[in-house]
Amino acid sequence: MLSTINKVNQKKVEMNKKITVILIAFMLVLTACSPTAGEQGPAGEAGPAGEAGPAGTVSQEAIDAAVEAALAAREAEVGGTLVIYSGRKESLVADIISEFAATSGVEVEVRYAKSAALAGTLELEGAISPADVFFSQDPVSLGVVAKAGLFDRLPADVLDNVPSWAVDSNGYWVGTSGRSRSLVVDTRDVMDSELPSDIYGLADEKFRNRLGLAPTNSSFIAMLACMIESDGEEKVLDWLTTINGLGYGEYPKNSPQVAAAAAGELDIGMINHYYTLRVLAEDADAPIKNVYLDGGCGAMVMPAGVGILSSSQNKPAAMAFIDFLHSKSAQETFTNTVYEFPLVEGIQPNALLPEINSLNSPSNLNWSALALWQEKAVELIAQAGF
């Protein structure tokens, strides 16, 4: 290679052209040889993969046909490779996924990222997406993908496995477990009496420099989407601006807030309930507890859920994965090791969990409507100066 470069030096005029050629050649060599260098690269799988799902209105026949195809997919033999885009964290679901791989014989590849980022990626990928299923931690991200027309409809019996609040009204995705918004409080520094009953009550001088939140967390954004839907943009922007003015601890995710509260660095964090329970399960004496707000979006109970991409090349395995997530074993794992609410009937919720009916979540939340507010919620976060 170096000798070639030297020949290039012979004539300055020719030099530029030749070097361009060499550089292009290097790039080609790189392109040609690197898939072998990184065996992980599933170059073949990324090819074009069928038509995009129907985005607009769909005839009843088409729906029936799709459902029939899905039912047929369940009968088919399960195997091959399943690519899961997981917005659920590795530490929470890796065990469940490996158990699925072990029992079904399906080879599983998982791409972990934030749910909202994966939803955006799926939108961008469209029909060429390598993903078979999208496993999301929040219903709003699922709504974004459903809105883009990228999901197949799921068979009715799958949707019927869980309560109606935890499924998409059009049947594009189904809930797998429930989680509630909550506040984690440092019991040494926070008295119950000073806590508000509503999320808006946190925008108060007495909480100056005592609050924590994770502005890029999908569940936090879902809560804001709910607040915009029920109370309007202006009120939400006011609330965010006030919180920002009070001084707050910014965290990349929910779990560090719990750790910070336990360490005495944070008084009140806005989180999902199970992070606190995870810590309490390990150390019952940890000086923290969950406070569930009484009503409003701060008390929202959301499903984590899953949908099958229309472009999937392995729908039988995708269907088997959803069935597995609704199985007794997976549901028990969700409640006993992740401390979420099981959604399938007949599964005993973990003892650390409050009675789900005692939580005053806003009723009749329309998840697809919330998906429309996701972008607005992010804009408000930026406008408020976070």
Place this chain on the structure above:
Amino acid sequence: MFWRFANFSKNLSSFLSSWDVGTLLFNTLLLFFAVIFTSLFLGLFISILTVRYEFPGSKLLFSLTILPLVIPSYIGALTYVSAFSPKGLFVSLFSRYGVNEITGIEGFIGSWIVLTLFTYPYVQLICSSALRNLDSTVEDAARSLGVKKIKMYTKVVIPRLRKPIIYSSLLVGLYVISDFGAVSLMKYGTMTKAIYSYYVININGDPVIFYSTILILLALVISFAQRGTELSRSAKVSGTPREITKIKLSKKNKILVLTFFGIVIFFSLLLPMGVLSYWLIRGLANGNSVSGTFSGVAGSLTAATVTSIFAMIIATPIVVMISQYRSKFGDIFEKVTLTLYGLPHIAVGISMLFITIKIFPAIYQTFTTLIISYLIVFLPQAVGGGQASMEQVKLSYIEASSGLGLSKIDTFFKVTFPLIYRGLFAGAALVFLSTMKELPQTLLLRPTGFSTMAVDIWSYASEALFTQAAFSAFILLAISALPTYILSTRNLNN
């Protein structure tokens, strides 16, 4: 890469009014200049001390001050936030002495401190290597003429180091404007932080494209500003590099110098390592397991090795072209590579994502795409390294060589390459280290199931699994420390 920016046209004016672009731009530039200033000061000061003066342990201290290079800014920032948060480690350590709460280090000051501490080694690495190759007879002459020390450095040494100084401050400056980890953790609102907040929500959205465009324009402006400074004559001085006689320091000055090194090493190396050790020990004592934290090691090593080899191969002809022939083409290439380096990695990652999805779906989420996108941003480090040493390959050498009847090939291998290979290796080593640390592009473009240590550390840390994060960080630091150490000692011995 630019075609997608053309796609966005929607409501430009509403963007300008609803988001405070002015503030973000001001914040970004303020940090840019502040970090360049302090990094240059630290890096040059250390270079001059270790290359020109004699004091105990100078080689070891040189290596130790280079080492912070291996600490990614997001890990550095994480340890600083943890140590100096209002009720953090520092407070719990000193609570018995009545310290109950401190004003946390965050915002501009926090970002400034952290970015300076983890970028000055770029200046040190590039400038010390150039300084070592710089003919010291001019300084001896100046000294014999009675020029005072400080004046000698400002009037004699630093002007001759202009090129490496400009290069290293560009590396630092462009690192600053493309960094997102440190500024996010420090809650300092810069352009990259804005892009990051939007990209995790909607990668496709206008804000991501809008801010990326502005940041790219900024990088263009910066590299054109460099072009302006280049137009004035380059200070090439004839003479041959020879054995440097180091100046001995008085006892008082030795103590001052050692104290200075102690302070730098404490804040840039010992403090972050201390916090990591604390996390690891506390976690292990609580029975946390660190098994399964090795998955990223092979990924990091493969990616970094492949990238640095290709970077060196591609950089060699560019370096020769830029420095020796001053051709227009070489000049453009120089600007292009530098501009690319300044692109925020998120912007490059997102662009590559768009391009591979829309145009080359066959290489979407493959190792190839990942390596190409590393090369796009890190190639300038290889070029910069080579170019710094290319300064001493004078045209007269080449002319003499061909006058003696050597072919061009022989000239390259016998004259040019021996003079520049050290610089090229230094550049390649920088690429290796940068690739090991790289985060946003890796997250976006890696093949499903492929992981690097940086990705592991990031996901462990963001899930508050500090034991595992610290363990992975130690492996990363250990692997990076070896090439860095070899690099710095090789530099010293020659």
